[in-house]
Amino acid sequence: MIPFNNSPVVGNELDYISEAIASRALSGDGPFSKKCEVLLEQLTGCKKALLTPSCTAALEMAAILIDLKVGDEVIMPSYTFVSTANAFALRGAKIIFVDVDAATMNIDPECIKAAINSKTKAIVPVHYAGVACDMDSIMALAEEHNLYVVEDAAQAIDSFYNGKPLGTIGHFGTFSFHETKNITSGGEGGALLINDSKMLSRAEIIREKGTNRSQFFRGSVDKYSWVDIGSSYLPSEIQAAYLYGQLLKLxxxxxxxxxxxxxxxxxxxxxxxxxxxxxxxxxxxxxxxxxxxxxxxxxxxxxxxxxxxxxxxxxxxxxxxxxxxxxxxxxxxxxxxxxxxxxxxxxxxxxxxxxxxxxxxxxxxxxxxxxxxxxxxxxxxxxx
Missing domain, CATH: 3.90.1150.10 (Aspartate Aminotransferase, domain 1)
Known part of the structure; x- marks a missing residue:
């Protein structure tokens, strides 16, 4: 049987995983996580890339960062994976599904325009099959109505819109490193791309269970504490080591x-x-x-x-x-x-x-x- 998918293996993953194991430091945000984030920042030009356990987790972080409240509305295509909607429904938002363009199966900007009202908080374009949505039209609508744009670029690493890397055009972008994607961090994984530097400090806090631990380790504060809502959005170093090998071969x-x-x-x-x-x-x-x-x-x-x-x-x-x-x-x-x-x-x-x-x-x-x-x-x- 020819399988639908084979998880990519490039041959260097075990070397990096062995290096991570030998370090005896396997929790998140270690050396391999930072190496991966640097590579992603170089690849995309985003302000900051943060590894996450999945693209789902990255979308959940974005939903927290835009301060979604119960009753807010978020516009997205209905033709997408459940995580696109779940992340925002978890914050109490109402999901407004709209139609797609027949040629690309990407969200139709004219349908977005018709669906915007006073309750709309964000637009979530999904770059289906790694092919860009019409981002100029979407960003123009977002600017006109003061809306956030979260790019679901789960399938779109190293894909571009008019020369701009997908995931870097909206306020946030999200990648997936699931085993079905072009590259993987060992079966599961993701990344949040932050394109607005004002969001970086809070993103680090949310990712570290709502604590200012990252600031503490940089010496910005003398102790770390619980300062915001958050969750455990850190992949392990073994996942990051696997991903590092794949990023080098992207x-x-x-x-x-x-x-x-x-x-x-x-x-x-x-x-x-x-x-x-x-x-x-x-x-x-x-x-x-x-x-x-x-x-x-x-x-x-x-x-x-x-x-x-x-x-x-x-x-x-x-x-x-x-x-x-x-x-x-x-x-x-x-x-x-x-x-x-x-x-x-x-x-x-x-x-x-x-x-x-x-x-x-x-x-x-x-x-x-x-x-x-x-x-x-x-x-x-x-x-x-």
Missing amino acids: SEINNDRRNSWNVYASKLDDLAVKGLITLPNISDFATNNGHMFYLKCESLAVRTALISHLRADGIMAVFHYVPLHSAPAGLEFGEFYGADVITTAHSERLVRLPLFYGITPDQLSKIINSVRGYYKQEHISELY
Whole structure:
């Protein structure tokens, strides 16, 4: 079976993990954490990067930092992972889901504009598949209405919007280092990017369980105490050591993934020309970090049949998010504003093909030939 995902391993991780173990200092915010944060700051140009146990934790920190209150509203796409909404619902905010753009599956700025009211506190654009949202339009709306922007860049490390690294355009950005992402810190992990230096001091406090411990170790205060709300948002040094090895190889990993992405796109393009499938779209203002390759079938029935066909050929392909506004918790903690023209209809058509660092040419050929073989079947017309 060709797996949908293989967690990336570049070969240097054990050396750095062994170094961390030998130091006998394995709790968070140690030497490897700081090395990773420096690399992320150099990569993105953000004011400060803080490692977290997950992208979920980074989003939760952002929700605290913008001082969300019960009754505040936060606008985001419904087509996203549950963590995007959970982080803000935990602070008592009402989640306002809006529609996405059909070409990119990213949040539609016109739908954001229509949903803004006096209760709106923040916008959370999600850079789906590592491809940028229309950030100029989103930031203009945020400035006009004095709103925070938290970029959910979970899939978007080393991807850009008009030359700007994703995660650095809004007030905050968040990365994921889960095993399904381009790079990982050993299965779980994340980072919060802070783009407003005024937020840095409080971010350190929130991350250290609400204490000013970081200031104490820098000698800024003579003792540390509980000074704010917070939680334990520190990954271990073993996680950071694993991530450090991967960050050093980020370009190699992403180049490999982009090459595979390009093979898919070129070998399946004729099916798109015939109108049998729709391929991913990379906007002129965006770059592609090779995070995900998906195609859209003509209908839910075709998607179901295609996934079954691929699995019969020993290939694990999957669909993606079920829109949050249709989930029980989505109905309880939020609502969909406007018409759901694209979100549900297009999410039901989307199939993700296997894509991971080190996928072989033979594996790619098998997957492509299986997809093409499915569309050669005589009975395919019965599903339309």
